[in-house]
Amino acid sequence: MKTVAISQSAYSEFQTQIRAQQVARVLIKPQRIEYSLKPEFGGAHYYTLPAGPAQDLQAFLREHNVEFALLPDSDITPASWVGLLLSAGMMIGSFVWLSKFSEAGGGAGVMGVGKSKARTYKGGNTGITFADVAGVDEAKQELQEVVDFLQNGEKYRRIGAKIPKGVLLVGPPGTGKTLLAKAVAGEAGVPFLSMSGSEFVELYVGVGASRVRDLFTQAKRQSPCIIFIDELDAIGKSRGSNPSMGGNDEREQTLNQLLTEMDGFDGNDGVILIAATNRPEILDPALRRPGRFDRQVLVDRPDKSGREQILQVHAQKVILGEDVDLATIATQTAGFAGADLANLVNEAALMAARHNRQAVLMMDFAEAFERVVAGLEKRSRVLSDTERRTVAYHEVGHALVGALMPGGSKVSKISIVPRGMGALGYTMQTPEEDRFLMLEDELRGQIAMLLGGRSAEEIVFGKVSSGASDDIQKATDLSERAITQYGMSDTLGPIAFEKTQAQFLEGSTTRRSISGEVATEIDRLVKETIDNAHDMALEILKLNRDLMESTTQTLLETEVLEGKQLAAMLTQVQAPAGLDAWLTNQSLTHQA
């Protein structure tokens, strides 16, 4: 490495040189600013001492389109930056310079193209720990393991265990995915290199790919470390899914490069890739293959107690008045994500300050709440009271009907915490081994369970919300399959009219051509199956009306019901007299 002379210049001189567009690039260190002139101005190297806040300097540099890098801590650099500047690669504008130095925060768009914009925080310096992330305990537990991989890699290597390379965080916006990734780095005390998927795309062809390459090069050099890619869907969209959008080629190249890089390293090298998305369904399947993002962690919107914990985390930063009851606030903020809650606390503090108060009062929260909700309503859904009640009865309906049904129709968890885009509430069934081997009575039970939600709405409100449409679709599909593929009907008999998916894949030719008559018969049978199941669901719920009320009230209070508490309620469900006969009928469509 060559050594170079670097002399001091006055800050005013530095400013003049910037304004005159003489400066090639700037490195901002905590104690001093180093810069070099463009070759046509002699290419000399200088340093000067900072005058004023670093942010002002950054704004100034951005305004004059001067490349800069921030060095948060001087010992992060293994060698003199000036030496690097002079290396041959730099002269032809390669990526060395910036890959050696990292940019900490800000500066979007000013770095030369092709250089990785990953921000590095020095070991543990994300300053974030799991204590900063609340209400997502399951996700934390799963990520705790990643922390251990990073800290005690040797333990795993020695025994020959393969450490996973990629973890995909999936969940709605603002639920703390970025925060969790930072916490993993913080807990493990390793560097955190982050980049957003959208930064890769709006670039010249080839640049996204080279950024990816550079990001991984940086990471390997700093291992153990975390690479975090936010908005993975921006690059990871299914290839060829939307050729009408510009930059498709670019995205594909970037994605291919990412796949190549992922295949080219090993979790055992101490680099773990964490990515986040709120649209997992559009990701290219190649990303999910084993050895890539084969671990998926759900980061969901928090339930009531989760919201209270998140409020506690953020309330630590402000002075709370004595009347503030975070539990009450948690109750009123159903549907809020962590980011919304952080925002709420901050808005409340602003209100208090505006009123010249010494502490944040409950009334400040009330005022802040309205502002935040007004903002939220534009973006997403906050449930009205009626909607919450509808969703609650609906989910309880599924659970009560499912409780009497055989096999996999039992419900293990119900929730009215809104999730993702569409679903307002949800019901989780006990997972079963192989749904292909559903017995007839199970099929019937499953269809009734699916209709339980809608039936509850009918009984309580006398009408059905649009929320039941998905269930009805599923129930229809199921009964259609039962009749046409599994041969479960009296009149049509055991003939496969449509190929099952497995048969289709094997190239089976069992499909019969369906005559108009048969098609009409299928339709009739499907309707009959559904109608019978619907009647059974209504009967069950009417018989258990009181239980439905009390369960719904509990669900409205706790938002989530699961485990022993749910099981205790479900054992009280009473079976109507005709249930067994209906379940064990010879065929699905046989009238009870």
Ligand SMILES: Nc1ncnc2c1ncn2[C@@H]1O[C@H](COP(=O)(O)OP(=O)(O)OP(=O)(O)O)[C@@H](O)[C@H]1O
């Ligand atoms: N679970 C949580 N606990 C505490 N704070 C949270 C939580 N979730 C979000 N926040 C607050 O909201 C901010 C934004 O969250 P973050 O950026 O991590 O969300 P995200 O899931 O990555 O969102 P996006 O999908 O929009 O990128 C955090 O910095 C934090 O202040």
Ligand SMILES: [Zn+2]
């Ligand atoms: Zn439903």
